[in-house]
Amino acid sequence: MESPQRPALQSPPPGCPMHVGSTPLYGEAFSSDPGAVYDKLRAHGPAAPVELSPGVEATLVTSHEAALRVLQNPGLFARDSRRWAALNEGRVPLDSPVLPMMFYRPNCLFTDGAEHLRLRKAVTESLDRLNDNRLNRHVERIAGYLIDQFSALGRADLLNDYAKLLPLLLFNQLFGCPADIGDRLTRSMSALFDGLDVMQANEDLTSCLMDLVALKRRQPGDDITSWLIQHPAGLRDEELKDQLVMLMGAGVEPERNLIGNALLLLLSREGADGGALRIEDALDDVLWNNPPIANYATHFPMQDVEVGGVPMDAGSPVLISFAAANSDPVLTDARLTLSKGAHLAWGAGPHACPAKSPAQLIALSAIECLLNALPDVTLAAPAESLEWRPGPFQRGLVSLPVRFSPTAARTSAPAAGAGPVGPTGPAAWPPAASETPHQQAAAPAAGRAPGKQKGWWSSFLDVFRL
Template identity: 60%
Template sequence: MTSPSPSPSEFSASPSEFTAPPPGCPAHGSGKSVPLYGPEFAADPHAFYEYLRQFGPAAPVELSPGVEASLVTDYAAALHVLQNPETFVRDARRWRALNAGEVPLDSAIVPMMLYRPNALYSDGAEHMRHRQAVTETFARIDTHRVSRHVDRVADYLINQFSGRGRVDLIADYAQLVPLLVFNELFGCPADLGDQLVFSISCLMDGIEADKAMESLVETLMELIILKRAQPGDDVTSWLIQHQSRLTDEELISEIMTLIGGGAEPTQNLIGNALRLLLSDEKYSGGQHGASLLVEDAINDVLWNNPPIANWSGHYPLYDVDLSGTKLTAGDPVLISFAAANSDPSLSTSRQTLSKRAHLAWGAGPHACPAKDPALLISILTIEKLLNRVPDVELSVPVESLTWRPGPLHRALTALPARFTPVRRENPANTRFPADARSAPISSTSEQQQRRQKGTFWSGFLSWWKG
């Protein structure tokens, strides 16, 4: 699938001799680390990846001001890093610059990279203990239960906007379905579920992140205390009961990663796939069935615009030569799933020949454990929308859509759409949150919109119980 790794001599030129960075890139002509933040990168990340490839299989980047790393853009090199935990570890306590006080602690990216006692950031025996707890717990999830709940949640949310004939498919749909489904899977009661949705929404939007994180930790601790006293048929109870005997700190960290780290990629996958389905001619009116079109669009996104574009921080245990690129022990090395998937050395027929060869879910011992639920939720969420409002279409030119700035994700800021207003299903049993009743999107403040999100779980439970 890949061509032989380049020799060191192929990358002997200095950065100034490379093709110039994309217009507007602050690294233009500087030869320094290339910043992966700001509107320029968000608008055209693949232009940046093309430039970064000229440094070799890994390139110097700046994740946020003062936070530097190497970004692996080569497919074969990415697999090598992901599949060699004896050389590249995930424990951020080995981060050399952070330990030396050279990293600004107030940076928005730093909390995303710090060590936490869970499967994502651990290695060796500890990783195996955490990973076993997660995989064996997720294996207990009934896919029919997930399908039924996605159907209910999607119906509830579509009922919120179906009478208006317009919707932001990101804020009003794609962001909320995964969160509400995860609320059910983790056994959240109404009050804790509302607070969890609100806190995660604030974290995703970058609003008062410190307060949102504090609130999220408190909410999860309350959930754990509740489930220790009253265990149920849910993921939280199963994790508590698992033979790995996770501590409260470990449980908070694990659940936070599973819910937050599961909801964000899933909502991005849904949004990015809907963008394709509503704008790309090859997905409109094709000869295949709707179900196949949805799966094809999702596969397209996973190859070309993966919901988590750059992630999976690793730290070399010693100085490493990665196909001609020198990596220093303790310096962060991130994988660009987006760049690796579009590596020019890969066959142009890669997407049609294999739907599993992409790296959107990672690889090796830290590959995403929630891939199957995320795919199921995404497919069913999109199919439900297209079945309920079959004439849905973008209400703005696709070229005008914008992407959320940030080095890690590939996420739309909004996806405005319109359709013929339809009657709500089961209107007699529908109970909406009082502050979320068909208010024009433009008339509410951002804070009000986030608080509306924080009422959807109790609103859904009230609606479902009739």
Template identity: 55%
Template structure:
């Protein structure tokens, strides 16, 4: 592939008018940046990495138009990918993968169908029970100390525990998956993080080929779409990316709002409605995925009075679109936000994701009703990266809980339910053999080769 970048080279005057969406200034106050970008209208020229131009959609109705018209705004990035260097830091998040996120039409329908079918087999009552068990176990661990960092000790761990169960993933593989995914989102050694993620997911696929069970990885394999190992890995990347990192941010951002905004004070006494309201507000104003859903015009096109060059990334700012000041409706009690996307690529797991976050927050407020922030809210800091919106830490204090009795602690050890399926299992498709060829090919794709 060529090493030419898409658009003018770094230092070219054409880049001077592009607002950078990286670095500490953007991380500290993205709201200010979005407000300044509105001088361009509903689409603004930005740089998403040094020397990597893109167009950022910050208008709600313009975002809907792009999301709902894949024929005009396809998701396949390979034409753009051929123009950027292999070490482009956003390539791990935006490079082509043969999964539901980066495909359209019949290919998209096939791979998405396998994912939605597997998701439909999750029993929501069992899922709620498992989240409650997991939350109780984590609270038992830090409760006697009277203080905790809700990010590192709760919000990061809980989605991992749920993911490990849903996908039949052993804890050691789960730890590696979170390490790899966090590095990609934060743009910290993203190529190294990609390689770790790739190796780990191939290990998981190999494990489930040999030992299938009542889990989503096995259900994806069973589906008549007959996914190859390569397709399995890419589909698992999408599901894992949506099931751990954003879930952690949704729980953390929701707790930050509940603990810092007087409007939600009654939630601290167990008001479930207030918790749902807080989650809705976060999904409007601080969605866990702030900017993503990238599209690549097949030719030069004009949209909302803005010229969009062929192949240049058109990135949807979920935060920018949700906070569009021209929206005519009230956001309170309204779930028309774009945090889950829209159109054919709408997140298929939003019901499960919302359940996990709401139960996680309910448990904290139920068992620690006197919880308070340990530092002023303005001193909380945010993790780097423009794709997501997540806190580095959320320190809290509360009256210490008594240490659980050994019998109670043993009772609260998390045990998976005996069966997840909510429908008759699909007939098993023929198994596809694994090969090192697929692994090396995939690693090359993720490096942009």
């Protein structure tokens, strides 16, 4: 591993006996076959040097045992990225696409010690106020609305038309977003996840969330934003905004990939008894073998340290490969006796995911709604031909094309418990036949000023007056 005191990418030339190159975790070679890359990295030991994007060096932990040692040792491995030596010394490109996932924000993902406990307590106690029945109703209502946008076509891209949009709209609901703020939030988060003008998307996200915080301070509601504001921790506006960023980032991208990866498995594989694979088993399989966040949980050693004989310099980023740790060869026999939840997809230690149960409920409900509405849905392309999105962190599909028997839309009337239907419904705003729903959401309608764009959230609210 290169010392962080040396300029990034300065290593002996390939072919030199002293050459120890960093393996890139970006590009088609990694996204198409990450398992082969993890096998190569294991040759270095329990951790190995990687390049997250051009000029961004890190160490990736691939061993299950070493991953737990890092995750469960906050006294030696900090999460505060202000310790990142190469970034502080100007050796990391400021336009790198991985920076939004790594630079410091005052939220419970990037803090340590007492500050982490204060912020995490506010988040966990606010999430604890979510009622499972209420959450399930929200998912069912949003799922039904999205399915109606393509059910009459007999074809869809379940990744971009469904799995991507459902958690975005759900978090608008859970945050208590009004129409305009919700549309801005959906657009900025979509741009961030898709790597489109990342700096501008981050500014837009900050702006709309600060507007939401200001609104909820004036007009609190029965939503996560208001609960965070009311929490005894007394979060400042900046802290509130960044807890919302953390919740949105941790809830939308992983959920999108969990739903998409499980749907792919369900539509391409039978169960052990030759029958249909159970949704719960598909979700468990994905969390073990294809976790939606494959590599993350960035830590920074507080001093020079060795893990399993691998040196890690103080202030250098150390990431956990949940995917590689779950497939660690030493677990081959142990997995037969490990519980279903023994995988590391939810992390471990003080920073373990605080929303494990809601996340699983959302995915289960979303998939149930889709399969119940479209019982004969099948893949429209061979599973092995589908593309995976490039990037070091996530494991998610580019698209998931399917076909099914066309059915009539069902959300012309609100779901049980919803308010009256507004003056405009799906018939007043259908996706054009030549465009998929996610293309409609991504671009302003012709002739309409950008500020007046009708987005997914405001269109949903037109149908369900919540």
